[in-house]
Amino acid sequence: xxxxxxxxxxxxxxxxxxxxxxxxxxxxxxxxxxxxxxxxxxxxxxxxxxxxxxxxxxxxxxxxxxxxxxxxxxxxxxxxxxxxxxxxxxxxxxxxxxxxxxxxxxxxxxxxxxxxxxxxxxxxxxxxxxxxxxxxxxxxxxxxxxxxxxxxxxxxxxxxxxxxxxxxxxxxxxxxxxxxxxxxxxxxxxxxxxxxxxxxxxxxxxxxxxxxxxxxxxxxxxxxxxxxxxxxxxxxxxxxxxxxxxxxxxxxxxxxxxxxxxxxxxxxxxxxxxxxxxx
Amino acid sequence: xxxxxxxxxxxxxxxxxxxxxxxxxxxxxxxxxxxxxxxxxxxxxxxxxxxxxxxxxxxxxxxxxxxxxxxxxxxxxxxxxxxxxxxxxxxxxxxxxxxxxxxxxxxxxxxxxxxxxxxxxxxxxxxxxxxxxxxxxxxxxxxxxxxxxxxxxxxxxxxxxxxxxxxxxxxxxxxxxxxxxxxxxxxxxxxxxxxxxxxxxxxxxxxxxxxxxxxxxxxxxxxxxxxxxxxxxxxxxxxxxxxxxxxxxxxxxxxxxxxxxxxxxxxxxx
Numbered sequence: 146x147x148x149x150x151x152x153x154x155x156x157x158x159x160x161x162x163x164x165x166x167x168x169x170x171x172x173x174x175x176x177x178x179x180x181x182x183x184x185x186x187x188x189x190x191x192x193x194x195x196x197x198x199x200x201x202x203x204x205x206x207x208x209x210x211x212x213x214x215x216x217x218x219x220x221x222x223x224x225x226x227x228x229x230x231x232x233x234x235x236x237x238x239x240x241x242x243x244x245x246x247x248x249x250x251x252x253x254x255x256x257x258x259x260x261x262x263x264x265x266x267x268x269x270x271x272x273x274x275x276x277x278x279x280x281x282x283x284x285x286x287x288x289x290x291x292x293x294x295x296x297x298x299x300x301x302x303x304x305x306x307x308x309x310x311x312x313x314x315x316x317x318x319x320x321x322x323x324x325x326x327x328x329x330x331x332x333x334x335x336x337x338x339x340x341x342x343x344x345x346x347x348x349x350x351x352x353x354x355x356x357x358x359x360x361x362x363x364x365x366x367x368x369x370x371x372x373x374x375x376x377x378x379x380x381x382x383x384x385x386x387x388x389x390x391x392x393x394x395x396x397x398x399x400x401x402x403x404x405x406x407x408x409x410x411x412x413x414x415x416x417x418x419x420x421x422x423x424x
Numbered sequence: 425x426x427x428x429x430x431x432x433x434x435x436x437x438x439x440x441x442x443x444x445x446x447x448x449x450x451x452x453x454x455x456x457x458x459x460x461x462x463x464x465x466x467x468x469x470x471x472x473x474x475x476x477x478x479x480x481x482x483x484x485x486x487x488x489x490x491x492x493x494x495x496x497x498x499x500x501x502x503x504x505x506x507x508x509x510x511x512x513x514x515x516x517x518x519x520x521x522x523x524x525x526x527x528x529x530x531x532x533x534x535x536x537x538x539x540x541x542x543x544x545x546x547x548x549x550x551x552x553x554x555x556x557x558x559x560x561x562x563x564x565x566x567x568x569x570x571x572x573x574x575x576x577x578x579x580x581x582x583x584x585x586x587x588x589x590x591x592x593x594x595x596x597x598x599x600x601x602x603x604x605x606x607x608x609x610x611x612x613x614x615x616x617x618x619x620x621x622x623x624x625x626x627x628x629x630x631x632x633x634x635x636x637x638x639x640x641x642x643x644x645x646x647x648x649x650x651x652x653x654x655x656x657x658x659x660x661x662x663x664x665x666x667x668x669x670x671x672x673x674x675x676x677x678x679x680x681x682x683x684x685x686x687x688x689x690x691x692x693x694x
Contacts, residue, residue: 190605197612205467205622212626213479341455348462355466359473 155265166270177277191280195236199287202354203228217358222299224356227382229292231353234318234377236284238350242323244276247343249330259421269412273327296385303385310384310394317397318377322350324404325372331408334415353378373400434527435535442539450543457547461496465555467622468492483625483653490564490652491623497552498647499620500544502582506533507590507607511597519689530591530682537587564652571650574660578647581667586643588674591682598685619645625653639674642667 155165181188206228210221219227252258252272261268296303303311329342353374357365369375376397383389446453471488475481481488510533513519522529556563566572593610597603615621617640624645627635635641646663649655655663 194608194612201612201616201621204616205470208622208626208628209470209474209479211628212481213474213477216474216477216479336451341452341459344459345455345462348459351463352466355470359470361469361473364469 162267166267169266170274173275174277177279181279188280188283191278192283195281195284196287199228199232199284199291202232203291206354217356219356219358220299222295223301223382223386224295226292226295226299226301226385227356227378228354229288229290229295230315230381231378232288232291233285234288234315234322234353235350236281236288237319238322238326239284240278240281241274242326243281243343244278245273246326246330248272248276249333250340253333253419256421258419268416269409273323299386301386303387307384307387310389310391311381313394314376314381314384314397317394317401318373318375318381320401321373321376321397321404324401324408327408328411331411331415334418350374356382370400376400431527431531435531435538438532438535439538439542442535443542446539446543450547453540453543454547457496457500457544457551460500460548461551461555464492464495464499464620467495468559481626483623486562486564487625487652487654488623489559489562491648493552493555493559493563494648494651495620495644497548498579498582498644499618500548501541501579502586502643502647503541504537504583504586504590506537506587507594507610508604509533510591510594511603511607514594514597514685514689515601523686534587537583566651574664575647575650578642578650578664578667581664581671582643582647585639585667585671585674588671588678589639589643591678592674595678595681595685598688614640614643617641618643619648625649637666639670642670 155161203225206221206224209216210224214220249272252261258268258272261271264271326342326346329346332342349372352360352364352368352372357368357375357379360368365375380389380393380397384394468489471481471492472485475485475488483491510529513529519529522532589610593603593606596606617635617638619641624635624641642663646667649663650660
């Protein structure tokens with residue numbers, strides 16, 4: 146009698162490979178949820194810190210609109226809506242992406258990547274999405290509350306089409322931000338240590354707290370194409386307000402596809418320079 | 425007097441050693457300082473837009489520009505990051521090995537603080553210089569050398585104050601198991617009250633009395649105000665007096681708490 150069950154060899158077709166990765170990610174999520182239930186204090190502190198940071202993050206906006214009624218066509222309520230979207234986006238990034246990219250240096254310098262390369266899984270997928278910090282999802286919840294408050298205050302009532310536009314744009318924004326942060330972290334292949342890269346990302350992403358129109362034109366271009374935080378916050382809110390057509394949505398989707406292709410390329414180049422650290 | 429001289433000598437040696445060690449990570453310092461100036465620059469652009477758009481602020485464009493350009497430098501120069509590390513050394517018993525040495529564990533932390541700041545300067549000053557050059561037309565640059573001397577003096581006092589506050593928080597580890605929540609709370613509260621998020625001059629009218637006199641103002645905002653603002657001679661003297669008072673008060677308090685902590689300390693691993 147054998148305890149080894151007979152297994153089919155892995156189906157290597159493109160479609161099955163994608164499906165296998167989705168199933169794997171569901172396992173990661175289930176494991177993360179189970180893990181989180183063991184650390185309830187962690188959940189509570191994350192929640193409290195998130196709420197305080199949300200409150201303090203609104204302070205500059207509230208102070209700013211204490212001195213003026215509107216800035217470049219944005220009212221206070223609309224900027225609060227934007228802060229809600231910003232909170233949702235940063236919460237999602239902190240939950241699904243940050244726990245992985247913050248470990249990039251350790252993967253490369255301590256040779257953990259060796260173990261990953263041996264597994265029947267895309268190493269890039271594994272290093273970008275393996276770890277999930279479920280507690281950060283509480284910030285997504287508080288972000289939704291702020292978003293709804295902002296929408297009610299500003300009297301915006303988006304149609305279904307506009308909501309779809311906004312959601313697609315937020316997804317594009319998440320993909321683009323992940324790609325940019327990933328690309329910054331990939332520098333670890335050449336620089337060995339990129340611990341502080343996460344700090345640069347966190348510094349730059351703060352620009353997403355404010356509408357694109359608040360920045361000089363050159364900076365707007367930077368925040369749309371180089372560090373595309375505009376797709377994650379400004380464009381979705383403008384879509385909800387109904388003053389954005391489908392063309393920015395198409396642009397966002399196109400840029401996302403290009404960015405994903407570029408980051409795959411960069412990863413393969415980096416992997417070629419990787420000389421195992423463990424053996 | 426002998427003890428002071430000895431400690432200074434130890435400090436000098438340890439700082440030199442730390443600089444040698446830390447300069448290995450010079451690339452990392454460069455990236456760190458880049459992150460350090462991101463948020464002040466974003467704030468600068470936002471407030472300049474608000475002013476250009478006709479917002480009626482109690483401060484003018486020159487003040488705002490000078491404030492945010494210098495902010496990155498002053499937050500770096502007065503920062504302290506040791507509370508978590510010091511608390512760990514207390515909790516895990518590393519303090520024990522230092523208690524039999526002829527210098528305090530704290531000297532090591534002072535050396536670490538000074539050496540990292542020394543290295544960060546090389547990365548940060550050129551960056552601040554570039555931003556300064558970009559906004560050179562709307563910078564407030566005091567002509568008198570005296571202001572700059574007071575600016576430097578006030579930064580030193582601010583750095584001592586932040587460091588002492590960190591000692592106070594970390595020293596709670598003598599009695600508590602986990603001070604990381606307190607450390608985080610300090611970072612968040614200080615962010616707003618020190619003026620590193622929004623210039624304190626923009627705080628609401630009703631809060632000015634409190635905001636102007638609480639200790640965190642003297643950790644970041646006050647040194648910047650010396651250069652950026654129109655502090656009168658009287659304000660300057662009063663401000664420096666209050667700052668000095670806070671440094672002395674925090675120092676005495678830290679000394680008492682630390683001494684009480686050492687007495688309450690039961691060594692781990694001894």
